Amino acid sequence: MFTFTPQFDYTLHKFQLVSIARCDFDDTAQYRVSAMNSKGELSAFASVVVKNGPVSEYGINFQTHIVDKFGVSFGREGETMSLGCTVIIYPTLHRYQPEIQWYRDDVLLSASKWNHMSWSGDRATLTFTHLNKEDEGLYTLRVITKSGYESYSAYVFVRDAEAEVESAPGAPLDVRCLDANKDYIIVTWKQPAVDGGDSILGYFVDRCEVGTTHWFQCNETPVKFARFPVTGLVEGRSYMFRVRAVNQSGMSRPSRVSEPVAAMDPADRGRMREGIVPGRPLELQVTEATKNYVVLSWNPPGEKGLEGVMYYVEKCVSGTDSWQRVNTEIPVKSPRFALFDLAEGKSYSFRVRCCNAAGVGEPSDPTEATTVGDKLDIPSAPSRVVPTRNTDTSVVVSWEASKEAKELVGYYIEASVVDSNVWEPCNNKPVNVTRFICHGLTTGEKYIFRVRAVNAAGLSQFSPESEPVEVKAAIGEYKEVVGGVAGKWHEANIRAISDRAYRVCDLKENRKYQFQVRAANMAGVGIPSLASDTFLCEEWTIAVPGPPHDLQIREVRSGSLVLLWKPPVYQGRDPVNGFYVDIKEADAPEEAWRGVNNKATGKSFIKIEKLTEGETFVFRVRAQNQAGVGQTSAVTEPVVALTKAGTKDIVVDVDDDGVISMNFECGDMTPDSKFVWSKNYEDITDPSRLTLETKGNKSKAVFNTPEEEDVGIYSCLVTHTDGASSSYTLSEEELKRLLEVSHDHKFPIIPLKSELAVELLEKGKVRFWLQADKMSANGKVDYIFNENALSAGDKYKMNFDKNTGVIELIMDSLTPADEGTFTFQLQDGKATNQSSLVLIGDVFKELQKESEFQMKEWVRKQGPHFIEYLGYEVTQECCVILKCKVGNMKKETSALWYKDGHQIKADESLGFTEGVLKLEIAQISKKDSGVYEVVLKDDRGKDTSTLNLTDQGFKDLMNEVFSFIANSSTPLKITSTDEGVRLYTFVNYYNDLLQVTWHYKDSAVSFSDRIKSGVVGEQLWLQITEPTEKDTGKYAIEFNDGKGGLRRTVELSGQAFDDAFAEFKRLQANAISERGRARVAGGLPDVVTIQEGKALNLTCNISGEPLPEVTWLKNDREITSDDHCILKFASGKFASFTITAVNSSDSGKYSILVKNKYGTESGDFTVSAFIGEDAGGKKK
Template sequence: MDITVGSPRFPMFNLQKGKSYCFRVRSVIKFGVSESSEPSLPISLGQPQVHGLKSKKEYVFRVKSVGRAGNSTYSNESPPILVCNLDGGGQYYQFRVFAANVVGVGKPSEPSEAFLCEEWTMPEPGCPYDLEFREVRHNSLVVLWAVPLYEGQQGPITGYLVELSEGDQSQSWTAVNEKPIADTVFKVSGLQSGQTYRLRVCAFNKAGMGIPSLPSELIRAQTQPDTRDIEIGVDNDGFIFLAFEATEITEKSTFVWSKNYKEAIEATIGTAMSILTFTNATKEDLGLYTVEMSDNSDISSSFTFAAEDLERLTELGSDSPALQVAGGGVRGKGACVSGCRLRARATLQSSASFSTTERSLVLQPIKINFDKASGLIEILFDQLSKEDEGSYTAQLCDGRAKNQFTQVLVDERPYFLEFLSWTVTEDCEFIIKCKVTNVSKDTTLKWFKDGVETPAVYDQQTGVSTMTVQQVTKKEAGHCKAVASDGRGQDVSTLELLHEEYDKLLQLLSKQCALSAGPVRIQCTAVGFKLYCSLKYYISYMKTSWHFKESRIGQLERCKPGSSMQKLRVEVFAPTENDKGKYTLEMFDDQEKHTRSLGLSGQAFADALLKYQRLKQVTVAAKNRAKVTKGLPDVVAIMESKSLCLTCFADGDHAPEMFWLRNDKGIASGGPVQHRQRE
């Protein structure tokens, strides 16, 4: 290798372990190239080794840069490095660090202090390590650490003690917590704003306190500008939430939530804010919640979700308006059809509206009386008519949530509590459902499809009626109607399964059919392979395609996709080694793509190819086997002193050899009996 570079350092890559290399250098100027230097000593690349740690153990390392402008964040962990070739103990070691980039390797750091390498046998635990800080404020901070690698002869570890020292020169350490704590995280309070501190941690076991950790880096107690804390509240739906807003954020920044610094939690993430929502908060959700930025742990905050918060916010979130029927009555020239009594807090800013199944009634003093003090709402009708029948709904909004109550104005007839609606089950069944109420023993419920009565299941006790279609076809499209009636009157519910509604049904049905698909399987035949996937049933609305090695399989001479009612298949005729690979079935329901695949290679392909070849041989042998195509007649008239000619036809590859028998005994050719065989 002969390369010209402009630096006295040059990195070498892609060298092989176990091989030795020699290097030499030549200088280049405008007048020419010098003679080569003497070759270097052979350099052999072996397993990476680090001395000064525990022998036959693997370690990972993290580094960070330190300068006048501050300290960088820690790098990612290095790959595991095996430590070996240590002496039996009592030896001192020093460490140096080199920085490297694409240009080359820099100068080494100053050697570390001498490190005595000896095995720990003490009863007390070793030192905690990897101290980190979170939520640094002007009077407090949170410190985290890793448990010691050595628990001591009288382990396990029972607790930790956190110690504090002011400044970077002081050798005086003061315990922060009075009693050892079990967690590996602790919030230090009562700090002096602007003062710098160092911290260290000691572990305890039954034997007592172990050696302290190395002192942490110098940290200043101050709140950074634009620092945000976690906020708690109730959203518009009445759910309790925790929210955190970050001011310094990049494209790669993500919010990392956790509970008690252990359990990771997913939250809703916006542009610069993350929200953790409790849809049904209980006592199990109580605890310490923390959040930090993935690329900058200095931006962090925590909040202790206590029982008092749960009780207060649950009550606040449930302050939806409560409606209660107050009853109807005659007033003046008309009738009070329905009334509602409202109970709400004094701070409630409410508005109400009534609506029927056909139209909406706007609050107007002339038609509706609404007394906010008593919560009584009245609707006055001058004259009642058939058009006034229907459902009347009182709705109330208090700024956070809504509540409503529905009063039905009918002539005591049966009516639909739930109108016709449809759903698709996991078993790909199409179900149309409705529910009637105010029924009697004489009430009947009839279903009609495009004007023709159709059977359905009706439970008079519950009022629920259903019609189940095991397999959807085009005839399900159309107009559905259910009629509930008795001597008091009738009510009608309709459902249009046409156009967009029918397409919506097919899309959801296609999705369930695709989800019901099993794995791709292979079946060997005398002509090749048949790859197939079984499902509940197949509908043409679902778009399907087969792929081989990411290429779509079309209608080719050697490949033929197809389908049946409960299977999707592709046939590969006369397979060869070129047909080895991954086969994928794609099913698209007009919104999502669902896939099933089979890797046909290795031993699986060899077994399938061998089975195909055997089936092919059996088929060919059966086709070419000798057989009589036209036999002897059942009855033959024989005349005395006359010749008799018996003829039969046979086929086979190769031409079959013919034998004649009489009374199950062979007849030899010769004399009066002659055998003749013609192709």
């Protein structure tokens, strides 16, 4: 034994099949398949022997010929006999020997003390050292070579040995032991064919303990029934048995001894709970009832004690209520019991009680009243015995089976020469068929025959005698024709054949012959056919094949039929490699023949389709080989393409036990009709593949073990009808489908809507559940954990809703002991299913952790709690909002905000709306980093949520802010200034922590005095001073948000550069002009109020290039400098206005006017003089 892992040579199927591809000798082994579940393990074994197949080695094809054959043989009991044949194998190889096998009645024989087998290199011999009547039968020699096998068969008859007492019966045969128990063994045998002239009174059974030579008679009086329970055996010892028959004249010789058998108790001894009185025995029944004894059998009870149960048997005479214990002293241990000493003719009922150390249980249900007498009747006599000529020394005898024959063993046939009144047995071993070939007859004598049936109860009466038949072979005949004159008819075959073609041998070359044929059935041999045309016996030398023959038409339907034929006897120069089928309408001329198949078919049948309904057709077939197409066959009889009323087709069925069968029903059967099944339109020779059952007008072909070798076309023909037939094609796909249906029926599965799953409920409870699709009210569920059954209790809550099919197992929590495999096993009648869930390792730990977390969550939610913990949100305006969603709040609940452990005071930045607490940070900066915390608390509990916005947390937040800033940026644009070209973009909000990078031609810009960047408000810009052609190209600004960033680009080249450069030059010129224009930079007030007599001194800045001209005006009139009003312009920058002593006439509007070639500008001011006060406070 070994365990293997399927690799490429082995294929495991879902229907528990193992396919071995490319098998060789190394695959020879005993294979075991084991099925395991929580209830236990069950194994099945199969032995596979891989032999060399019939292949041609080294290009050699072996031809086997069996000559010098053994014929029908006769022997007597106790004699020695040898059967042998000479075997010629061509070519002869000294180192190669064929395999020789011997069969008796199709059963392979092996060497034993009764027979020996030998092979001398050219002769196979089977030797019987001591003939027994069990050796009678049909013997077959099979010679197996690499190219196939050849076989030969002949019958061996074994006569009775000379009786020790004159007119004593023959010895019984086929002694066997059927039911071996501790208390008894049932011995069976078959009655002899020869009763010695007087009826057999009965039989004596002898036993012998293995290892000794002493035989003891088991019964004091002879038993007539061919079955006897032997008691008084010692448990554990082995015995052999023999049987002797007795009649009025004396005792027969003993039969051949049986195989040794041990007296053992086959009953199982299940051990159940201690101290329980066993229950009632089950299924009590009477299995044997004769005038000498009655045998009871029953099944052990379902409930037993710790030790094995024993039984008391009770009987009661029908019509009374008085039960008597049969085995009063010692209870029996076996669930079988034989009762003797019952009054013949009376009726009894029986019952059984179980007992063990705990007491005697309740009795079983009593049996029906059983009358003491032979339960099995002697069969009725066969009828309609019909002999048919076979050979010059044998006759075929057929008969109708006994109409009333239970447990039939077989039939004995006897023959008698007419008017001799001496009957001789034709067989000494019963045959279980209704046709037998009687050999050893005298040629030319007339015989009559009779048959009787036999079963365990005895021999039937003889059948009526048959009609006389002369022993003569005359089935096929031929005669020579010389000079046109026919000679005497000669036999061609001495044995009837079932084929409609026959090879006639031993003819003379270049002679002419005629032939005729006779038909035979159970009634005899018919009249001969008309003589054939004269044939010249000469060897055919043509290259093409001869004509096919034996054309048959099957399965005629309105649009199709099946045509069968047999290959030509003469194949031509080369083997036949195909056939062509021709068709024409029956009344059409010869030139109307047309082909059915354009490509030759290699099969000897074809289905012809697309026929015109109601039309009459005829067919013919031609064979071809490499040389060409041969002669046409004979034309078939005309056939009408029409489906007859009541025609039915083969129906494939899969029953509830998964058995696949093909069923055919015929409504036109006659009493002689039979169903004939075939595969690929050939006889089914392997009975192990199909079991055929016929009942009335229905026949069933049951697949025993459907496999790929069963693929093919199956057909059924009903004989003695007007062509009733049908076929069914079993393809690989159809076989696969049927196997799936068979598996579903044999092992029905309860469909599941969902497999076993686990989920967590409130409070951390764990729910295992599945949903079945369909289950009846009788459905049940077993809950298994690590192969141990679970029951409902404090830990497990089990629910099964049969309306919805939902099955669940609920646990409050998980502990380390709950790690393992959970299984739900479903059963609903015959249907089963199961689903498992493995919870081990990290999966179990994660589930346990989550369960504990859910429990804590449930406790937390009993007070104020966070539905959504503290997090942040960035708005489109880049405002950061810290928020959390809370639940189960009340007026007394406080919500406090903290940053780095310090409470945040309530202001407009804190908010609480619709269960959401918020803290708004308008313009976030580095100072806003820290650990934020919200605390909810009241008298029911406290809950805390924390958000870490330091280091990575703050970085992640700022990256999200930067992402919003980047996405708000406008496309990069170009503008010109008086200094050069500026690239810029606007954002909704700028933060000092934002990192941007300027790129030129995919490289970071190198900043200098000429190229600068900066930020003005929400504008980010890059300034290129005095741009040149070298500054053209692609520019980009990249925002860094920690994720991949965002890039805005612009192309500063071509027309865009030209336009920007031209605008720069224009602005630059304007700027130069604006800088050179004369200007009054400042220094003059708008109004000057001054006291008379005071001095007034005003100064202002003057700019302009070239140096501007300066003019002073009073009341729009130019004034000049004098001693009272001094006007100066110094250093080209400063202009001064001085009044040495102000008086009222100096009041007025003054202006300074500057002018150069770029422009003019003025500055205005007003002077107001007032009179001062004297020492007395009065105005002057």
